[in-house]
Amino acid sequence: MNMIEQLEAEEVARVTAGKTIPEFSPGDTLSVNVRIKEGDRERVQRYEGVCIARAGQGLNENFTVRKISFGEGVERVFPVVSPMIESIEVKRKGRVRRAKLYYLRDRRGKSARIAERTTGHGMETTEITTSKTELRRQRDAAKVARREEAAKERDAAAKAKAADDAAAAAAAEAEAAAAEAAPEGDAEA
Secondary structure, eight states, X not given: OOHXXXXXXXXXXXXXXXXXXXXXXXXXXXXXXEEEEETTEEEEXXXXXXXXXXXXXXXXXXXXXXXXXXXXEEEEEEESSOTTEEEEEEEEOBOOSOSOOGGGGGOOGGGGOOOBOBOSSSSBHHHHHHHHHHHHHHHXXXXXXXXXXXXXXXXXXXXXXXXHHHHHHHHHHHXXXXXXHHHHHHHHO
16 A cells, blocks of 8 residues: 555545445435535535446545436535535435446436345345444444443553552651651650
8 A cells, every 4th residue: 555545544534433434336325414514504404316426436436416306307426535424324225237327317207217226035235234334333332332441441540550659658658757756756765
């Protein structure tokens, strides 16, 4: 891995910290929650549509989502790795045989529909993806809990060591004071 790839990987890790980006491909119906800044306020806007293309890789990867709004086709390009994207949710998996679905621009109504991809085991792929995502979240939460518990144990051990050191120092001072007081007491007697 060269230096540029390493820097890009670090930036991707920094931007996506705490967020999970689901696996999706063209043909999938996505719900993208985007942060919108209006003046001094910030809000989250949901944009739901069909992913018609993915392009690029690493930091430069983006995807195009198309939806029909009031009878007009609207397409929006989002970067996959961006702090402005709150979350991406896969609503349903589509079965397509193309990487770029630009032909959907010319279609209307039933001809613009995309068949849903299923596993054939009575379970939809979105359910499997959701369960995998949920397992990943649970593992991450357990990892964070273990780290917090270890940090608490380290803090408790440090406090106990500090208390022991303080008690030892106090005992040493008392012993030194007793040693100083003892020769003076012997000299007086």
